Amino acid sequence: MSKTSAAEEKADSSSAEQGAQALRPHAEDAFADELRALAAADDRPRPERWKMSPWAVSLYLMGGTLPDGTVISPKYVGPRRIIEVAVTTLATDRALLLLGVPGTAKTWVSEHLAAAVSGDSTLLVQGTAGTAEEAVRYGWNYAQLLTNGPSRRAMVHSPVMRAMSDGMIARVEELTRIPADVQDSLITILSEKTLPIPELGDEVQAVRGFNLIATANDRDRGVNELSSALRRRFNTVVLPLPASSEAEVEIVSRRVEQIGRSLDLPPAPEGLEEIRRVVTVFRELRDGATVDGRTKVKSPSGTLSTAEAISVVTGGLALSAHFGDGRLRAADVAAGILGAVVRDPAADSVIWQEYLETVVRERDGWKDFYRACREVSA
CATH class of the missing domain: 3.40.50.300 (P-loop containing nucleotide triphosphate hydrolases)
Known part of the structure; x- marks a missing residue:
């Protein structure tokens, strides 16, 4: 092997190792296996200098299964x-x-x-x-x-x-x-x-x-x-907001799992209920009404986006891993929700307290969530 080839191989190895250790790898590094499998299976016409055809790019974003059984995870x-x-x-x-x-x-x-x-x-x-x-x-x-x-x-x-x-x-x-x-x-x-x-x-x-x-x-x-x-x-x-609560729960769950792996956080298989609660709270405050449409609620000044829901759940997962028993609970997400909802301490605090007392307090199965939110809001 020539000195040049050896140097290039060493550089490539160093680059790959650095990518593997990156806190937030670029998409082409994090999903390199999927991209290689798609390019290999793609026999459709490709625009000049494209790595794959438009059909394959769409499949990469939306997810699916290749003929050889390779599963392409949905990105959107x-x-x-x-x-x-x-x-x-x-x-x-x-x-x-x-x-x-x-x-x-x-x-x-x-x-x-x-x-x-x-x-x-x-x-x-x-x-x-x-x-x-x-x-x-x-x-x-x-x-x-x-x-x-x-x-x-x-x-x-x-x-x-x-x-x-x-x-x-x-x-x-x-x-x-x-x-x-x-x-x-x-x-x-x-x-x-x-x-x-x-x-x-x-x-x-x-x-x-x-x-x-x-x-x-x-x-x-x-x-x-x-x-x-x-x-x-x-x-x-x-790009619209998620059309349904289930779609938003799926997005949050998938991204939290990916972020959790990069941070070496343990999986939270029993945390789906808390994710549903966070998504429900965000959607109701965002939409100005409860999911059943029976109660009108005031919307706070923040956007309460899906990205913020992901951040709240990820923070809760870290709390449960480092200061709890590893199971995501209401107390782990309560502080994050408060921080996301109350951006304007004067106006948003009143809206949040009203929502807690008129909606959360009366909801079946949400007593632990109500207590946790009250505790951090006090």
Whole structure:
């Protein structure tokens, strides 16, 4: 074996070991076996530079069983047509905008789409109020710039620029949190598939396979609305909240199990009842009515999303593992629910107390939950 081959093998081994130890592996690492099995079984036409066909990408997101018996776990629980439209969009020259309220799995779907299509979900621009234009276009290595002047070698490629050059999927998270003038730097990229470099009198043209997935929500305060010119460059797919309580319970259970494994938490096979309670509380407060429709309740200021329910249950599972008997109980999730519901100490506290006394207290089989919530609310 040559020295170069040995070094490459050592680097690959080190990279694989690091990925296995990562607290939160990228989708292409966490589900590498499923992606390999799908690519091997996929005999349908693939767009240029795609790792698999649109059909296989959809199967990866929605889950199913391959002819050889390999089980593909669902990454998204919801209408199949939504995923099919999203995947089809990426196979065209239109960018994809995943829109929805917080907690509807926009980021999760975006990451898995990029992993399935390009095998790399890391070409990511995280949108914040401080995101600069360089994060979307390119920056400069100032040491090189001062020494040799403007040149390609002195440029720092953004994730979008790298995706354009390599024919891959770029991701922009929380697009509406990015300042409006930075948002609009995407217009030329999405319409002309070109990134001008005026300093060099040059440009980068996107190669086939490039596309962009952006996520946004219209619930948070302080967002920057998309210009009509930019919005026209996207095909918008709205991700809804889970349609039913059972669907939301399935989502929370699946994600808590995955997160629990990464944190070496013991499984909680008897915790399904508490997950149902958390989901029920969140849905009732979110919808403004009890599940039977008989009682109207006030909604707090928080979103009470599925993502927050996952966080509450994961925190409860950690409490039960480290300070309990390993069985998820009402007392383990009560504090997390209080923190999720009461965001405005003045108004939300009153809403929560009223909900406890008028709904939870009177519900059959919920006495332990009522006591636990009262104890942390006192």
